[in-house]
Amino acid sequence: MxxxxxxxxxxxxxxxxxxxxxxxxxxxxxxxxxxxxxxxxxTINNCCDLKLFSSPSGIYKLRKGAFDTGNGYCDMDNAEGGWLVIQRNKKDSKVNFSRKWKDYEEGFGDVKSEFWYGLKQLRCLVERGQWEMRVDYQTSSKAWAYIHYTQFSIGSASDEYPLMVGGFTGIGSNTFATSNNMKFTTVDNENDKWSGGNCAARYASGWWFNSCHGINPNQRPPYPSLLFVEMKIRPKNCITQ
Structure with a gap:
């Protein structure tokens, strides 16, 4: 009682x-x-809060202040934990990533498997404070690698959610460089720089396209021929809390 x-x-x-x-x-x-x-x-504020309890990886209900931001998958195992997974895709995924603007804003898929977290929720989380991003992926040769950015943010909805990353480290290449400062593009809202058409239509996926080159975790299979890819973010002060 x-x-x-x-x-x-x-x-x-x-x-x-x-x-x-x-x-x-x-x-x-x-x-x-x-x-x-x-x-x-x-509910918890973000996945970093779970470090207080030595909690395992899994799905948790998240909130920002008094606002519910939905269920999220927290990776508590990699790089000291505290990561919110914002995207997951694999070669044999059955999730359709060829979606319109509204779907990419709201999010889609299943956090238990493959999904996109949603631009609105991402913006809500990262509009204050400093955040970092990690991408874990498996290549076609089944080797595992990761890339890490010490700076991650996205702009407002009115500016069509431009991506901002910086401070690259990791054992992969700086593949997000071509997407830096690019607005998000979907099949029904083109913001890329490709003169030949819409990159999202060409690769059946929404992304921060430049000229259709560079990494694109949302196409199937994830470019460049990845077997698995998972994007995740956390507050920069997470490991010192």
Whole structure:
């Protein structure tokens, strides 16, 4: 009964507290004996919050302040964890990535398998603070590699969500360089620089196209001939929290 009262009390507090206080309340109210139950019943601000509980990778409900931003897959295993997966695609994916602008804004697919998180939700998450991005992928030779950007953000909806990345590291090539500062393009909203037509129509996928070259995780199979690709982001201060 005591635990039920604690959970009800915390759920009421969530309507009143500032987002910065959210994790403090989770830690205080959810002791180690009931942390799994607590995490199943309450939302978190972002995947980095889960590091407080040494939580496993999996699907969690996310929020930003008082606003629900939906379910997200948190990668707690790679590079010290705390990553929100925002895209996943593989060679034999059955998810259709040839979608119109509205679908890419809202998101589609299944976070348990292949999906696109959604430009609106991405913008909501990264419009404040500093974020970084990691891309894990498997090549056609079945070798695993990753690329990492210490700076990641996207612009507003009114500017058609331009991508901004910087601070490249990793064991792959700087494949996002050609997409930097490009607006998002879909089959029904062209913003690329290709004079021959619409890159999204040519490759049956939405992306931050320049001239249709460079990496494109959303086509099938993911370019360049990848077996698997997964994009993920986290706050830059995550590993120091």
């Amino acid at each position: 005591k635990i039920v009262v604690q959970l009800i009390t915390l759920s009421l507090l969530l309507l009143l507290i500032d987002a910065n206080q959210y994790c403090d309340n989770l830690v205080r109210e959810c002791n180690a004996n009931f942390k799994t139950r607590c995490l199943l019943n309450f």
